[in-house]
Amino acid sequence: MRIAVDAMGGDNAPRDIVAGAIQATEQLPDLERIYLVGRQAEIEAVCQELGKPRPAKIEIVDASEVVGMDESPATAIRRKKDSSVGRAVALVKDGQAQALFTAGNTGAAVAATTLKLRTLEGIARPAIATVMPTKLKPFVLIDAGANTDCTARQLAEFAVMGSVYSQEILGIDNPTVGLLSIGGEATKGNEATKEAYALLQKMPLNFKGNVEGHDLYEGATDVVVCDGFVGNVVLKTSESAAHAISHWLKEEFTRNPIRILGALLLKRAIGQIKQKGDPSVYGGAPLLGVNGICIIGHGSSSPFAVFNGVRVACESVSHDINGKIIELRKAGLTSPETEA
Amino acid sequence: MRIAVDAMGGDNAPRDIVAGAIQATEQLPDLERIYLVGRQAEIEAVCQELGKPRPAKIEIVDASEVVGMDESPATAIRRKKDSSVGRAVALVKDGQAQALFTAGNTGAAVAATTLKLRTLEGIARPAIATVMPTKLKPFVLIDAGANTDCTARQLAEFAVMGSVYSQEILGIDNPTVGLLSIGGEATKGNEATKEAYALLQKMPLNFKGNVEGHDLYEGATDVVVCDGFVGNVVLKTSESAAHAISHWLKEEFTRNPIRILGALLLKRAIGQIKQKGDPSVYGGAPLLGVNGICIIGHGSSSPFAVFNGVRVACESVSHDINGKIIELRKAGLTSPETEA
DSSP states (O other): OOOEEEEEEETTHHHHHHHHHHHHHHOTTOOOOEEEEEOHHHHHHHHHTOOOOOOOTEEEOOOOOOOOOOOOOOHHHHOOBBHHHHHHHHHHHHTTEEEEEOOHHHHHHHHHHHHHHOOOOTTTEEEEEEEEEESOOOOOEOOOOOOOOOOOOOOOHHHHHHHHHHHHHHHHHEEEEEESSSSSTTOOOHHHHHHHHHHHHSSSSEEEOOOOOOGGGOOOOOEEOOOOOHHHHHHHHHHHHHHHHHHHHHHHHHHHHHHHHHHHHTTHHHHHHHHHGGGGGOOOOEEEBBEEEEEEOOOOHHHHHHHHHHHHHHHHTTEEEEEEHHHHHHHOOOHHHHOO | EEEEEETSSSSTTTHHHHOOOOOOOHHOOOOOOOEEEEEEHHHHHHHHHHOOOOOOEEEEEEEBOOOOTSOHHHHHHHHHHHHHHHHHHHHHHTTTTTTTEEESSSHHHHHHHHHHHBTTTTTOOOOEEEEEEEESEEEEEEEEESSSOOOHHHHHHHHHHHHHHHTTTOOSSSOOEEESSSSSSTTOOOOHHHHHHHHHTTSSSEEEEEEEEGGGGGOOOSSEEOOOHHHHHHHHHHHHHHHHHHHHHHHHSSSSSHHHHHHTHHHHHHHHHHHHHHHGGTTTEEEEESSEEEEEEEOOHHHHHHHHHHHHHHHHHHHTTTHHHHHHHHHHSHHHHOOO
C-alpha cells in the first residue's frame, strides 16, 4: 500500500501526525510507502525531535502551504495551490498514492477530494461515515456532516456506502441499516426520509426501517442513515450531553470527603468508561463516495489515531471498498443517467 | 384559573393524573377549578383509592373514549368523538376552561388543538417547547417535534414563541436566542436555517446567531430554535446517550468489591445527578402557537409532574403568553396576509 498523509493538518501537526506515520510503517507489514506531505523542514525537525531516523518507507513531499482549521474550505482550496491537503489529494489522483489521511480542516478535505477526484459512478455526493460506540457494538453513522438538504436518492446512496463500510472494515456480515427518523412507522419523518424509506425497502440491503434517537446508543442497527445536518447535530449533541454528565459527576463526586474517597475507589472505572467513547480506535471517518480513498481524522488526532487512520486507509484499499460501493449501488439504484 | 386536565392520558392514568390534580388544587391558590376529563367511574374510583374526598374545586367531565399512546393521532381524533383529550380541548374552545393539560398521545394533542382551536394570528404552525437542563441553567428547545420540513418563516415564528415563553414562564429577562445549525457563521446550515438566520437578524429578538450541538448543554442561549425533526432527534439522542453512559457506569461500578464500595459512597451523588436531568420540575412542554393554552406532559408523568403542568398552565394564562406572542410576532414579522 502507498498512503499519502497530510502532515500539516490537525491541532498537533506535524508532530503527532509524523509520530503516527512512523508507528504505521513499523507495524503495518502491507504498507510500502507513506508520503508525508507538508513543509519539509518542519517534518524533518519533528523526526529529529522524536529521536528516530526517518524510516525508509517514508518519503517527504514538500508543500509550502497549510489550510487552517478555521479557514473557509472552498476559498482555501482555490487560493492555496500548494496546500498539504491539496498535494496529498493530487498524489491519489495521479495514482502515486492509493489513499490519503488528513486530520486537518474537514471541509477542505471534502472540497479538495470532490473537486479533484470527483465522485464514484452513480454517486451524487460523498458522505462522511463515523463509527460510534453503543452499549453493545459500534455502528456507522452516515452522513456525519458533508451534505445538508439531501434528497431521498442521496440518502439511499449513503445507505449503500455505509453498508459496504460496515461489512468490509468493521467485519459485520450483512449489516442492518436504519433510517434516522422521528417514529418507527414508514409514514413518520420528513419528506426526504419518507421517500427514502420507500426506496430503501426495494434495495438489496438489510433494511430494518426507521430508527429513532432513542435507539442510537442501544445499537439498534449497524448502519444509521441521515442527512449531514442531522448527523452533525447528533454527533455534537451526544458529545455535549456526555460533557455535561461528566461535569455533573465531577461536581457531585468532589462535594465532601466521603464522596472523594468513593471517587478514588472508582478512578480506574471512570477512566475505562471514558475510553468507551474514545473515537481514536476506529481510525477516523472515511469520506465515502469519492473516486479515491480519503480518511479524515479528528482535529485532535493522537499518534495512535493517526496510526489507526493509516491502517483503515490500507484496509479500504485492500478490500476495494470503492469497487464494492459501485457494485452494490448498481444492484439497488438505477444510474442517474438512465433516470434522466 | 380554570384548567381542563385530560385524566386518561399517560402511562399511569388516571391514577397519577388525578393525584397531581388534587395536589394542584391544594397548593395553587389562583386555581378556581380543575375539570378532570375522562371516564367518570374510573376517576371517582381513583379518588376513593387515594383516600381523599374529591376537592370542591374539581369537577369531573365525563368522556367515554381514550386515545392510546400508540394510536395514529389524526385517525384517533377523527373517529373518537368522545375522547378525553378532545373533550378537554373543547372545554378550552368554549371558554369554560382557560387552558388544558394532557400527558397522553402528543400527536393527538397537537391534532386536536390545531383542529379545534386553530393557530394564533400570523402563526402558521404550533410548536412544542421543551425545557432542557444544561451545566448552568435550563434552555427552551423549540420545536421539539410538532413539525417537520419547516420554512425559514416558521423557524422565525418559533423564535418568537420561545422568547416569550422563556421571558414569561422561566423569568429570563431579554432571553438570548440561538438557531441550531452546523457551524457558527451565517453561511453554515441548510437552506431553511440560512434563510432563517437572515430573518432573525432583523427581528426585535436577542438573536445570538447559530448554535451547534456542542453548545447545547453548555447553556449557550436561553432559547434554541430548530425544526421538529431535528428537535425530536436532539431530545431522543440526548436521552439515549445519557442511558448508555448510565449503563456503562453501572457495569463498571459493580465489577469488583472495591468498586462496589466506592459506588455505595457515591449513591446519593448519583441520585442527585439523575435529578438534574429530570424533566418533571418544568411541568411538561407547552404547545405554543395555538389559539388557547395547551401543556403536554411526558407520558410517564408523575403526580408531581402533573402538578407542575397545571402550575405552568396557570402561569401561562396569568402572563397572557398568547397575547405577548401575537404582539412580538407583529413587531418582527409581517402578517402572512400582507405578504401574500
